Amino acid sequence: MASTAASVWENCLLFIKDNINPQAYKTWFEPIKPVKLTETALSIQVPSRFFYEWLEEHYIKLLKTALTRELGEGAKLIYAIKMENTLKGMEPFTEKIPSSNRSIQSSQSVDAPVRSKSPELKNPFIIPGIRNVKIESQLNPSYNFDSFLEGDSNRLARSAGMAVANKPGGTSFNPLLIFGGVGLGKTHLAHAIGVGIKENYPDKTALYISAEKFTQQYIESVRKNNRNDFIHFYQIVDVLIVDDIQFFAGKASTQDVFFHIFNHLHQNGKQVILTSDKKPVDMQDIEQRLLSRFKWGLSAELNHPDYETRVSIIKNKLYRDGVEMDDDIIHYLADNIKTNIRELEGAIISLIAHSSFNRKDITIDLARKIVENYVKNTKREISIDQIQQVVSDYFQMDVETLQSKTRKRHIVQARQLAMYFSKKMTKASLASIGSQIGKRDHATVLHACKTVDNLASTDKQFNKYVEDLSKKLTN
CATH class of the missing domain: 3.40.50.300 (P-loop containing nucleotide triphosphate hydrolases)
Incomplete structure (x- = not known):
């Protein structure tokens, strides 16, 4: 029975499959299609030039051995690169690599086959001119689960x-x-x-x-x-x-x-x-x-880390840096930097640096100075939860009352103020603000902001509410 491109390639795949791991076989050889067989030359279709270059870089020895077993010492391999319609509106593109450039012959060095391809690799992470096509993970090993402390917030x-x-x-x-x-x-x-x-x-x-x-x-x-x-x-x-x-x-x-x-x-x-x-x-x-x-x-x-998690983060950071610190300083840091883990770790680094460079002990006074400067310079971000708590305390009600469905005037105004300051002082969308303040929609938040602007310009008492709350939220 005469050999066909399909039968020759099928026999090659049987040999290849026995000599590489299943994942590599599935990724690099299953997509290949046999196209044509002429005497000792087999044409195969691959989905992209990157695909073809990867085969040339990594599997040329395996391909040579497999094809030589089927077609003899004069075996030749011809690649036809056919780019499929991967994206809507894209036309297929076919590029044929001539057999004269893609021959696999016994007289040719397997380690350095004749090449006519562009030296530029298509791996987005490859630096031009460097031939290594290994895909690096781009992962930072210091960011691991051991250093990511668990708490209620995460x-x-x-x-x-x-x-x-x-x-x-x-x-x-x-x-x-x-x-x-x-x-x-x-x-x-x-x-x-x-x-x-x-x-x-x-x-x-x-x-x-x-x-x-x-x-x-x-x-x-x-x-x-x-x-x-x-x-x-x-x-x-x-x-x-x-x-x-x-x-x-x-x-x-x-x-x-x-x-x-x-x-x-x-x-x-x-x-x-x-x-x-x-x-x-x-x-x-x-x-x-x-x-x-x-x-x-x-x-x-x-979410924002709770107090216990903040304390654990500080202690873990100090342990990893080999630094000792009194418990009252640790608790001071945890009490005063609440919104952001990055800020918290940054303050610890600043505190250690000042102590080391100035050859001073880490004291509570030094901690106060560092935290004051650090928080001021980083413009500490405030959360919607914090805004609701400050507004509720100011009007002497709990957060649940502020978020409730009641239409009592003083509660409605408190809720509208919470929405107003959330819009003004956070990056949250109107929909997100409404969702967090009593599960309202974005239209309600927009109406609240307009109402607060109007009342602040016409009602002296209401304007005092706005000024008082603004001071409490920015200090």
Whole structure:
């Protein structure tokens, strides 16, 4: 029976499959299609130039051995690069590598086969001129679970992250979306999950990338007309971690390409981990089809750390830096820096530095000076919860009363003031403010802000409320 391209390639695959790991076989050889067989030359179709270059870099010996077994010492391999319609509106592109340049012959050095390809690799993380195509994780090993202390504010997110690290792509937390305010540990936790996966599964490809850098890489790939290679690169990773996905807002083309990459990864059981400063319902200018996919898995919030967690963070930081500090100073720091883990750790670093450089002991007076300057210089961010508490205390009611459905005038005004200052002093959206202050909608918040502006300009007593609360919230 005469050999065909399909039968020759099928026999080659049997040999190849026995000599590489299953994941590599599935990624790099299953997509290949046999095209044509002429005497001792086999033509195969690969999906992109990046794909072809990866085969040449990593599997040329294996391909030579497999093909020589089937076609003899004069075997030749011809690549046909066919770029599929990966994105809507894109035309397929076919490029054929001539057999004279792609021959696999016994007289040719396997370690240095004749090449005609461009020296520029399509891996977005490769520095031009460097030939190594290994995909580095871009993970920071110091951001691990040991240094991410658990507390009430982060227990759900941390536990879900550990579950993903133990079984990436195999839990219902796919994607895992971690959201919360500035400095609460989103990036730290995202790295910790990736580091955990690499420890548990060294052969898996985990990749961390900021949404901003992803966007820049995509724009560059369009400019250089190699966006298919860009897409394929991201489709071959096992774990994709994208930080600050709110950066995609308003960038329709970037959202479109990420949509296709996300679908491919999710459908193939790969793990996707995302971070954002907002929960999906509050993300603006993100396509609904993408938002719906963000909700497929688990959205876990990181809140401001409670007092006990802040104390633990301080003690852990001091232990790691080999510094001793009196308990009263530790409690002073925990009492006065409440909104942000990054601020808290920054204040500790400043305190240690001042003590070391000035050769002074760490005292409570030094701590007061550092905290005062540090908080003032960093313009401490206030939360909606804190605003509600300050307004409630000012009007001598509890937060539950402020958030209630009652229409009593003094309670309604207190609620409107809380909404007004939340809009003025935080970056939260109207919908987010309304949701947190009694589950109101954005229209209610907008009406509250207009009412406060009108009353402050016409009612002296109400204007005093605004001035008093403004001082309390800024001091």
